[in-house]
Structure formats: C-alpha cells, structure tokens
Amino acid sequence: MNRRITRLCGQIGVVLLCALPAGLAMAASQVLVITGIGGEEMFDTRFSSWSQKVATASASVTGDPKRVVKLSGDGARREAVQAALKSAAETLRAGDQFVLVLLGHGTYDGSEYRFNLPGPDLTGSEMLALLDQIPTAVPQLVVNATSTSGAIAERWVRPHRVVITATKSGGERNAPKFGGFWADALTSTEADRDKDGSLTAQEAYDFANRKVTETFKSDAAIVTEHAHIGGTDPSRFVVARLGATAQFASDPQLIALRAEQGGIESQLAQLRPQKAQLTQDEYFDRIEPVLVELAKLGARIDARLTALGVNTGANADAAR
C-alpha cells in the first residue's frame, strides 16, 4: 500500500479513498513518452525498445492507452514535442497526474542542457517553460533518462513536480543504462517492494538505480552515471500496475473488500510507530493478529477475483 494513502487512512479514515490502492484513488493520468534521436542503429533500437515498454506499462495506470502519448522518430521533432506539452497544459486539470518520460541522448555545454531530437534540439530552458505551463494543481513526474540529464536535476524541480534524472550532473555524458532499467522496473514484481501491485516512482527509481549500480559492479567498470531523484514524495506517483486487479476497480464487492482492507491497514499503521520501542518478538506478537486478519481478507479478495475470472494463483504470483 502506498505510504501516503496509508497515512491518510490512519489519520482521517477516508473510507472510500482507502478502498482503492493508491493509484486508483487518483484521477486518470496522462503519460507522455518522448524518444529522441539515437544517432546510430544500436541506440535507435535500444531507445525504441525502452519507450515501447514504458508506454505499454503506463497504460496500466492511465486505464486508457489513448492517454499514453508516444513520440518517436520523425514524430518527435521539436515542434511535435512542444505541441504535446502545450496540449497537456491545456487539457490537464486539478487532480490529474502527468508523467513525462524522456529517452535518448542529451548534451550539456556548461550552461544549457539540450534534448537531442531529429532536427533542432529542445533546450532545457525551453522544456522547463513548457512544463511550467501545466497547472500547478497537476502533480508532475519527469523522468529524464538521457545523458547529461543531471544538468536539469534541480532546476526543473517544483513543489508539484518530482524530477528523476539518469545522471547526477551535466558532466556524465555516456549513454546511460538507467532508462532501460526504468523500463524493466515497470513490469517487475521485484521492484514492487510492498507487493501491493502498484509500482510507485520511488520503487521504480530504487530498482533502476540499484540495477545500474549492480551492472557497473558486475562489469568491474568505472561508474559513469549516478541517478538522481529530486522533489517531494515520489511515492505519490504510481507508474505501473502489476497483475489483473486494476481491471476490476469498479466491481462493488471488490470496492467494499478494499475498504475493509484499508481499515485493517490503518490498524497496522498505528502499530508501526511502536516498532522502535518494542523487542522484535513483542512487535511481531502485536502485528501478527492484524496481519492474519489482512490475510483472511486477502483470501476473500482472491475468491472474488476468481469469481470474476481472474486466475488468483497467477495473480498471487504476480503480486510477488
């Protein structure tokens, strides 16, 4: 369960809100995936594969594939990107969520970052201006997985905007691996650490960042990229859903069961602060009955999903 929602449940007991996993509680999102120019076949193939993965996984969050816009190749020229961002600014409303993913190469000349597109590039300042046109009531997540993206890491952050970059500075110029692992995270049950079937931006970032580190270690190579995350509460962004449960978000019985689940989770949330004061055994003795209740409820949710035609064995596996 998303930590922010858990906290809300614990504090104000908003039953309906707590009835659904974090992302479902939010209004439909819009995701824009832009793939810049690869420059050579190897990079074109790589970036294209990443963007396809990101777009497909993002549809699990928006609920509607049409709300995932993918720009690539000639369709990702400067004008097209500008138009897509302007359109987002015009159509998104308070309560919506916007996710922008940039894949490809970036450059930095010491003062200005550039996202490399077919034809003229877009500068970091230009992109920032476009992003700033989106209403501040719309939480934004920007994932800039290009080389030198660290140049904009802090500049693009706003109270309503979380910015993830593949590099920590404009000086990290090698084509980063981060984007590939970000794409992998969106379908990874390993990345979903709390096993709630909703992958948050924080979880995806942690997974991708860890994979980057492991890859360089395994290759015994000098680490040429260090990912960065800036802004507040990245866990509020659900970037992918795993498993089939999201398809049945409107089922009244499931909504009721989830409401009940939220109530039990709030009990758990109340116990957690005691963890530091108790011995491990005492803490476990206290949470066990709550977890058993939650487990029983889980079995009822599975039963309902089975009735809806979902293979709960597979679902359970997916929830791993």
Add this chain to the structure above:
Amino acid sequence: MQHAEHSHRRSAWLRAAPVLALWLAIHAGQAAAVDIDYDARRSAALRRCDEPQHHGRVEEARDCYRPLLRDASSLVRAEAAFALGDLRTANDLFKVAVAEDPRGALQRVRWGRMYMEVGQSAEAAGLFQEALQIDPKDAGARLALVSLGVEQFEGDAVEETNKLLAEHANLVEAQLLASRLELERGRIEAATQAAQRALQLTQQQKHPPLEAQTLLAAIEVVRKRDPGEWTRAVLAYNPRYGKLFETLGRTEIMRRRYVEADGWLQQAVKVQPDLWSAQREVGLNLMRLGRIAEARPHLETAYEGDPFSATTVNTLTLLDSLAKFDVVKVATPAMNLQLHKTESATLGPYVEQLAAQAITTFSRRYGYQPSGPVTVEIYPDHDDFAVRTAGLPGIGLLGVTFGDLVAMDSPSGRKTGDFHWGSVLWHELAHVFTLSVTKNRVPRWLSEGLSVLEEWTTGPTPGVMVNPKVLDMFKEGKLLPVVGLDNGFMRPTYEGQVQISYDQAGLVCLFAEQRWGFPRLVEFLRAFNDESATTDSAVRSVFKVTPEDFDKEFQRFVRERFSKYLADPERLTALMRRAHSMLEARNWNAAREAAQAAIEVLPELTVEGNAYEVLAAAEEAAGKPDAAITALQSWRKAGGWNPDGLRKLAALLQAAKRNAEAAEVLVAVNYADPLAIDGHDRLGQLLLEQNRGADALREYRVLLALHPLDTAAANFGMARAYRQTGDNSRARRHLLESLDTAPNYRPAQKLLLEMTGDRK
C-alpha cells in the same frame, strides 16, 4: 602510539611501488646491503675500504669510506656515499659523474647497480642500456643487465649468461649467475661446477669468496646435505654476513619449503639484525606459514630500517586491514576461512561447501589427510591479494598456495565471467595435497598439472578445456619435454608460455592418467618423496619408460586427441566466423551446421563465443528448445561455465519443467557468480520444490546478505526454508518480517494462514 604513527605513514605510502621514483630523493643515511663489486675497474681506494666491509667490520669500513666523500673523482665519491648508505648524495654524485664523462659506461653501470639494489629495476635497466649504447661490448653493463634479468625471472637470462661466459670465462659474477640459474633448473652438478669456478676466480682475483660460498651452501641445502662446511667458511670470513642465511632461506622458499626457510631466515636476522631485506623476508615467510602475529614485528623492524620498501609498506598496510576480515573456523574438515566482512555472509557458505568437498575428494584421491586446518583467504581487493602473495601489487595470479594456506581473489574483485572462483579454489586446494604428500618436493609442473587435471575431472566445472594456442604451440614444436617443463613456469622464453605450460602440464597428467591410470599417477607424485628424485628418474621408475619415450607417447596422445584441429587449425576459425555470422543473419540452419562442425573440430573450446552457445541460440531461435538444452548441456560437460550461459540453460530447463536439473545448473552458477542478486530466489524456490530446505536456506541467507531491494520476497523465502527444515519459530519471524514490509503479499499471507491454522 608508534604503531599508529607507522600506520598513518604507511597509508601515505600505500601501494608504494609507483612512488619509489622519489625514494632516492629523500632517502638518506640508511645502510644499504651493497653487493660485492667484482669489476676490475673499481678504484684501489674503494677496494681498501671494501676489505673491512666484506669482513663485517662495519665501523672500520665506514671510517674508511668517509674520507672518500672528498675524493677528486666524482665516481669514487658516489661509490663512497653508496657504501655509506647515503643514497641521496650518491644519486647526486653519480649524476655528476655521468655529466663529467658523458661517454663513460662505468658510471652508468654503477649508478644502475644502486637503483637495482633498491629495487628500481626500470631505472636500473635504463642506465645499463645507456651504458651499452656507449659501449656495446662493456662486459659490466651486459653482466648487470643479465643479472637484472635473472632477478626478474626472464627466460633469455640463461642464453645471455652463457654468451657472456663464452666471451669472458673469468667473470666471477657471470659464473655465479650461471650457477644460480642451473640450480633453479635442478641441474645440481652444473650449478656446483659454476659455483666452484666462481670461488676459484675469487681467490685468483682477490675478491671475497662470500657469494660463491653462499651458493655452494645453497647447493648443499638443495642436495639435502649439511651446508656446514660452507656456512662456517662464510662466517669465518664475515660473521655478520646475513645474506648467507637469507639466500638459503630464499632457496627453500623457491622450493616452497617455508618451514625450512624460516629456520634459515631467522639465522640471517640473528647474525645481521640490520639486514632489512632479511627481516622483511622473515615476516613475509611467516605470513606464508599463517603465523601472522609473529610476522608483524619483523616487518615493523624492516620498516624501521627501510621505510620505503614497497613490499614492506604494502604488507604492513595489508596486516592493518586484516581487522576487516572475519575468520570462520570449521571443525570438519578442519578449515579456517578468512573472508572480508563485507562478503563473509555471501561467499562464506559456498566457500565452506566447496572447500570441504575438495578436501574430502583429495583426501580420498591422494590418500592423505592434512595434519592441521587448511586456511583459505579470499581477498576482494586484488592488490591486497597480490601483496599477500608476493609483497607487491600488480601480479596476474588468481590464487596461490603456501603449504596448508590458500590465498585467492574474490569474485567481487573481478568482472563477472572473468574467472571461475570455484575452479581456482579447487585448483589451489589440490596444491595443498600435492605439496603436502611430497613434503613440498613435487616439481612445479607436476603440482600445476595435477591441479589442472583435478579442475578438469573432479572440480566444479568438469571438462577438459584447452586453449587452441596450446595446440598451435604443439604444432610448432614449442611444447617442452617433460623433464624441462618446469622452465615453462620459471623462465618463460615466449609470451604466454606460463599459461601454455599450465595447459601442457594438465595434458601431460591427463595423458598419464589415461595411459597408466590415476593410482599410478599418484605413485608418480609420491616418488618425489625421495629427496633425490627428479622428473627424469621418477618417469623411469614409475612409468617404466624413458623420458624421451614418455614425450613421444604424449605427443601421440595429443596428435590423436586433437587430430581434427591439428589437421587444419584455420578451419576452426572459419567455422566459428561462419557460425556467428549466420546466427546474426538469422539463418538458423546454416548457423547450426557451422557450429556443429566447429564443435567436432575442437570440442574442448568452451570459452566465450564458443560454438555450443551459438548452436543453442540457433536451436532456440528455430523453435527447438530441447535441442538448445542439449547443446548447452554438452557445452557444460565440456567445461563451459560462463554465468550467462549457465543461466540460459537453467531458464530453458525450467521452461521445460525440468526443475531439478535447472536447480543443479543454478547451483553451479554460484561457483562462478555468487554475488549477483538475481538467481538466488529462483534457485531457492526450486530447492524448496525439491524439499531441499537446508540448501534453500543457504540461498536465502545469501540473498538477504546481498541486501536486496525486495526484502519481502527474501524473508518469505527464509520463512519457507525454515519451515521446511522444521524451525517454525524462525519461519514465523521471517514471515512476519516479510509481511511487515508487504502486508498484502499474497503468498506470504497464505503461509501465515497455514502456520496459524487460520485459513478459512
């Protein structure tokens, strides 16, 4: 306090080799153990002072050298400063001497000798080369260069020494070098003759007999005879001549007889406590014996006297860092495992398991039980390992065995797929047995050959892996006869010969095993228990053939086993190229045909880019996963081990629901790439399926020690494994830990309900 100060200072000189260029600039007033200068051009004034020096009357010698610092000749002044241990001044004066006589060779030779004394070989070699450019016939320069080559185990040193002797039969130092080289090659008679000749020449030329007599003493040690006649003679001439015992100690170290070496080295520092090189050697040798606490004071003393020895500094720094290691004591079989704290929980289980398996296997095969615990040290930092084994970083070895002690690189220090740590451990532990069985008398080639054979036949990656280069060398007639095979390790004469010699030694042992059986091979090994045994005599007595016939049969064996490759080596290259290009072109049939043909030519080729993996990829792409599995299984049987290939095989097996086989393959991955997070959970699940709870527990413990992101899954695995082993209390704890992280983690919830009997 003093120790802390030293540690700090040492850390500033960590990995001191590169900074030694500064050595001469700042080093002053330290006594250097100057070798005897036999050059007839040495000035009479210096010779007068050399006389008390060579007799060990140090103060008298110093009193004699001091006035020479004001001599008219800059070369004499430089030599006097050198003899007094003021190397900074000596360095400046040699510079002056060279500037005063730019066409003088002698100044450069002597200056180079000083660099050689302090271990700055590159600078020394440069000066010797300069001298030879000025006078290509300068015997002193040639001799110095050869002497440097001998120090550095260069293969052409033998040839160069012989050339020198052919032209200048009366050079004492050339005779000494020849004797030393012959001794290393086990040619005792020739070594004795050369040393005797050197001794005779010293008498004729009125040089001190110390080095010749020392060599004669070393020869007696090698002969297993009392060297007393020579040691008494040396000490009568110079009671403080610690180099005598240091040389005897080094001779034993060369023969891996570290206990015996310790006795000599201790005598060296007893007769000459300020012989810093001997103090250092005592410390290093005690470390080889695993007596770390005793080693430190000697190294500290060496450091006090010579604070800029890279070897001493690096070794002391390593000793300081040993606090970062855990020592795990295992009772049966007795083992001490020294692993870095950061990886003892991750590597430890596999090291313990494999080492125990190796010790059990070798005890049975060689009929020998180690008398005490076998120590295995694993270093994540290759430079630490290098310091541990040789005192200096930068060597290319992966593992080293000193008696019952094995030191090796950790897989974490190298690129994944670069080396198979399990095979290295297996190889080194085989040395423990072959060395111990023969009380360290086994020739190097046989010990290496048996270790390679064990890798191929009983190790974690069984399969005869042969590099085509070995066969190319065979074809060119460059493989050595069995009686000379040690030279391929000790004094290689072409690039890559050491590695070629490993494979050749392995093939020789494989041949002997197949021709006479393994028990006879062990009998051959045990023949070296006889102190007088040589490869020549052992081949004759055990295999009942002459070494020449042995070589002929071995050649026939190689010709027959590798006939297809040897008939046309280029064909393999062409087939491999075609297999890869057809795979890239997605022409599966053509890729399959070329790969199969390549495998037929040299099935022993299993390294990266091998034909088996191409074949497997083609079969899988053609929709034949079973054929892909067969290809990869053949690859594995032939010795293939790269982690990616093994993981691919495991995935194919799992997809084919052959889970038990998949688990066995994933277990094998751990001996190549145990520190990758991916795979432990998968293997754990497969092991749980087979009710192998204890093995699964190992996998999940390792997984948790690797600090995975997905702790819920790892703790859930721990819970299942504990439950399977009947430990419900621990199972509950890990299960609740898992659910505390992920309260709606369905599989864990189901287990909780099972365990609490609450499922409704």
